Amino acid sequence: MEISELQTTLRRTYYQRDAKRGGDATFRWMTEEVGELAKALRHGDHDELVHEFSDVLAWLASLANLTGVDLEEAAARYAHGCPKCGHAPCVCDFAR
């Protein structure tokens, strides 16, 4: 699936609700899902883990839709390797 397809589908699915709720509440929901991802990392099975990654992605896209961010543009920064050193594998000489 293209990143843009996912973002478009999520716009079609949730934008009306997202806009009514607003950016801060949408950010809060996304953070709640990050917490659920933490829980799944701690003790979830693989299906639960996929489910939580799924939700974090979805809420990230909802937030991107609300704030006018094109996730393809965001992803493009990493399209050719590390945006800092330009290499894949990254050869940055600092802790990451």
Place this chain on the structure above:
Amino acid sequence: MEISELQTTLRRTYYQRDAKRGGDATFRWMTEEVGELAKALRHGDHDELVHEFSDVLAWLASLANLTGVDLEEAAARYAHGCPKCGHAPCVCDFAR
């Protein structure tokens, strides 16, 4: 860009570092980026916002690589609308 392409590129770029650092520290980094996203939402310009969405996406993919999650599989859950009600737009009758 396909979601799988992004995940593969991030694997090629960072997996060695990610594996050395481990899942918990990678989760911590991702959460740090979520915080930077919050800051950019508060006062960043558009480019900063794109940058932070970019970093959250990248760290989410790093974490997916470390935990054996296929982000295409994760994204597929939202491919046809709301995974709960099955519709786009969502017609779920509860607060979201």
